[in-house]
Amino acid sequence: MIEQIVLLLSGCALALGCFFMLSGAVGLLRFPDFYTRMHAAGVTDTLATFLILGGLMLLAGWSLALFKLGLILLFLFFTGPVASHALARAAQHSEWKLSGSGSRGGKRGPAEPVSAPAEVAEADALNTDRV
Amino acid sequence: MRYTLSLIAVLAFIWLANSGLYTPLLLTFGLLSIALVILLARRMQLVDRESQPLHLAAALPGYYWWLLCKIVQSNLQVVACVWRSVFSPSESVISPTHARLRTSLRTDLGKVLYANSITLTPGTVAVAIEGDEVLVHALDADGIEELRRGDMERRVRVLEE
């Protein structure tokens, strides 16, 4: 009886995890600029990871696997924000810097670069050439 | 000394739980690698209050529980934004914005914890910390407003003290 409940719970967690993960991926494809895509990626990195690993933990029961899953979860939770912060900081050093303060309106389209248009074109060429 | 001991305990726990084989040979290897790591960490002067925040041990679980609820809540908001942008492509559902938030947190540990928490909740990302200002990018103005109200900051300050 209890086993079945645990199985059901883990199934629910996995299904919800899949849903959040897919939503995040759709956001990653659909959102208009780099910084907003980072928010979408955040969804797949936090709640989806938590739900899927949580579902697996329920399946694992009391064993070493449970601990290892916990370790993976902990590790992903600690490194996730560090990686996104490093990404944002690197982008901040680039041509796609956020301007000093205030906010952009609700526009679609790439983040407005602060540098002159010529430099941006050059930067674009740089990006496409060397990747 | 306290911090070295706690590091030894953590490393031993990780070794024992990851190995799953408890033969004398492997336990010796475990001891040796723990000793090596301790030696390296002490030489690099990594073993201190900052890397082993023992004073937070009592308060952290409560904070993480609150943060988890926050993460779930903001995840739902971002997911709603995603699906609205899929089903009604014509109207603009998101209004990305960014702002510099002043923070009254003093210690580096507090600032890092605060910025990390901001990044961990989807919808807001801490881009940079300059002095006592945090540059935050958010999916919409609500995210910034919520941070301005300072709920998270207050909780981090409680941890800081």
Place this chain on the structure above:
Amino acid sequence: MLATTIIALLVVMAMALTRALLGPTIYDRILAVNVFGTKTVLLIAVICFTLGKPEFLDIALVYALINFVSVIGVLRYFEFRSSNGGEVMDD
């Protein structure tokens, strides 16, 4: 449920790869590769449950470490290249 999860993970990974191919900026690509990497960790974890071999979890753990280090490494490279035209400079 595990099979469904694997399929969903593969779909998400394909979408991340699409974003990595589309770009347009280098940071979008790195972001997509990071997402791809975390999803690989999850995929390995789910696969070891479908096969019933918990030992494979170690691989997932190691992959999580490698993924993090590689993303940070690549970012350091691009950060300094974009800020001073390719010359490596200390902080």
